[in-house]
Amino acid sequence: MKLRRFLLRYYPPGIILEYQRRNGDIETKSIDLLTLSPESDVDALVDQIILEEPLLSDSKKDVVRKMIYKLMDKLDGHNRSRKFYLYKILRAHILPLTNCAFNKSGSKFITGSYDRTCRVWDTMTGDELVSLEGHRNVVYALAFNNPFGDKIITGSFDKTARIWDAESGQCLHVLVGHTTEIVCVAFSPRGTVAATGSMDRTAKLWSVDTGAIIATLEG
The missing domain is CATH 2.130.10.10 (YVTN repeat-like/Quinoprotein amine dehydrogenase)
Incomplete structure (x- = not known):
């Protein structure tokens, strides 16, 4: 399989991989990022995606990182255009x-x-x-x-x-x-x-x- 290009999916957030099979067929594969938020650790997320996705190698890290930042900017702007939006997440308690x-x-x-x-x-x-x-x-x-x-x-x-x-x-x-x-x-x-x-x-x-x-x- 050969990776052809990346596509962004804003809602629900995700990255679409377009690839070509050995027989010439063009197909797509989704990487869902449903929990993505302005507080997400982008570097850790990129490492996880590269590790789990066979179509991607370390050479694609910068591309994946840029796409995730684009998604985060879009989601943040979408939330702030509403009457209510996520303001802050606090994680201090060690239990529920x-x-x-x-x-x-x-x-x-x-x-x-x-x-x-x-x-x-x-x-x-x-x-x-x-x-x-x-x-x-x-x-x-x-x-x-x-x-x-x-x-x-x-x-x-x-x-x-x-x-x-x-x-x-x-x-x-x-x-x-x-x-x-x-x-x-x-x-x-x-x-x-x-x-x-x-x-x-x-x-x-x-x-x-x-x-x-x-x-x-x-x-």
């Missing part, structure tokens, strides 16, 4: 995420994960501001104390909830009382009371100032 929440202004957001941490992020830059560490199991539920945004509550499969200082990452209180996983958390509008819900079929109200239980709701 469970939840996320913004503060009221949208300047920060938090993520929870199976890696037992909650992380605070700057929305504009994507920088990690602080990592909240201390839970011994999955961090499943989380919330800011909006509209203030200076405290965070997290609920975990370790049966505890924690209240944190959103700026420093300091743990202010460990809320102990549930007998199974905590699956939902919230602050009251004034930020003085925190609520937790658990798989133990109860909800509890807590003092944000002291961390003490105010009430247990059953039934």
